[in-house]
Amino acid sequence: MKTGIKGLVIIAMIATAGCSSKSAVTSADSGADSSSSMQGGSSSGSVSSSGSYGFDEWQTGPLGDVFFDYDSSILATEAQNRLTQNAAWLKSNAGKSVVIEGHCDDRGTSEYNIALGERRAVTAKEFIARLGVSASRLETVTYGEERPFDKGQNEEAWAKNRRAHFVVK
Numbered sequence: 001m002k003t004g005i006k007g008l009v010i011i012a013m014i015a016t017a018g019c020s021s022k023s024a025v026t027s028a029d030s031g032a033d034s035s036s037s038m039q040g041g042s043s044s045g046s047v048s049s050s051g052s053y054g055f056d057e058w059q060t061g062p063l064g065d066v067f068f069d070y071d072s073s074i075l076a077t078e079a080q081n082r083l084t085q086n087a088a089w090l091k092s093n094a095g096k097s098v099v100i101e102g103h104c105d106d107r108g109t110s111e112y113n114i115a116l117g118e119r120r121a122v123t124a125k126e127f128i129a130r131l132g133v134s135a136s137r138l139e140t141v142t143y144g145e146e147r148p149f150d151k152g153q154n155e156e157a158w159a160k161n162r163r164a165h166f167v168v169k
Contacts, residue, residue, distance in 0.1 A: 062089055063098060064164035066124055067159065071108075075127060083124060086166060087131040096098035097137040099156050101165040105158035107143040118143035124164040139169075 008010035063086045066079035075083065090096065102117030129135040150157035 004165075017105050021056045063168060065163045065165045068120055068162045068164075070146055071116070073116065073123045075123060079124075080127065084131060085125045090133045090137065092130065097139065097169045099139045099161075099167045099169060101147075101162050101167065102140065102142040103149075103165055104145050105148060105161040105163055106148065106153075107158065108145075110144060113144035114142050120162075120164045120169045 044122070064082045066075065066082045068074070069076070069081070086098075090098065100121045102121030104113040104117050104120075104129050106113075107114070118140065121142055125135065125138045128138060145161070148157075148161045149163070150160040152158075
């Protein structure tokens with residue numbers, strides 16, 4: 001009996017393990033178009049709404065990161081707007097390509113966070129490709145929780161780490 005209960009507790013813990021948090025760095029209502037499976041009605045925030053880039057040691061170039069809600073790879077309106085700006089830059093710089101890195105906070109298992117980071121990177125790539133940027137110029141990689149922007153253990157830090165990060169090649 002005790003073994004069965006312990007097993008159920010372990011399964012419940014695994015099922016509820018995730019990467020990120022329900023609130024974002026700054027709140028923003030999402031009016032996201034739900035016509036695509038890559039878009040949705042969740043809210044998301046941005047570390048910097050001023051449009052400045054290069055906020056972490058891995059950023060190179062003029063492309064801005066997009067941020068995600070807890071356990072999500074759905075693009076909120078703010079993320080879609082940022083990706084539209086990134087796509088415009090890529091269209092005007094046809095000789096450039098990018099690596100889109102998927103990142104998570106450190107909650108959840110490493111395996112789960114690797115998979116979620118990949119979904120985030122692929123979601124960003126597919127959105128930009130739908131805007132007319134050749135997919136051959138867009139590479140994805142996932143780092144899961146391995147390269148955090150903020151190493152803090154609170155909601156503010158976790159929200160900064162739930163992102164798709166763009167590096168110009």
